Amino acid sequence: xxxxxxxxxxxxxxxxxxxxxxxxxxxxxxxxxxxxxxxxxxxxxxxxxxxxxxxxxxxxxxxxxxxxxxxxxxxxxxxxxxxxx
Numbered sequence: 452x453x454x455x456x457x458x459x460x461x462x463x464x465x466x467x468x469x470x471x472x473x474x475x476x477x478x479x480x481x482x483x484x485x486x487x488x489x490x491x492x493x494x495x496x497x498x499x500x501x502x503x504x505x506x507x508x509x510x511x512x513x514x515x516x517x518x519x520x521x522x523x524x525x526x527x528x529x530x531x532x533x534x535x536x
Contacts, residue, residue, distance in 0.1 A: 452466070452469070452470065452473060455469070455524070456519075458520060458524060459513065459517045459518070459520055459521060460517070464515070465517075467514050468512045469509055469512055470483060471505055472508045472509055472512075473505070473509075475505065476501060476502065476505040479501045479505075480501055481501075483497055483498055483501065490516060506521075509521065510522075
């Protein structure tokens with residue numbers, strides 16, 4: 452949240468709106484990780500869906516300028532950047 456706040460220059464109102472979205476995302480990803488009945492491939496797909504859905508919720512709170520910066524912050528395909536890139 453701190454990096455996002457600084458990079459996007461979030462207002463206090465935006466921070467208040469985004470904080471519960473991020474908390475929900477963390478909880479959803481933890482629940483998915485703890486789910487032993489779901490296959491790993493399905494978990495990866497579901498995690499990608501969770502991240503995409505929460506990113507859309509965050510984008511809705513941002514100004515167009517912030518949205519452009521936010522999109523640059525997020526790696527393509529929802530995967531983490533490889534080391535050294």
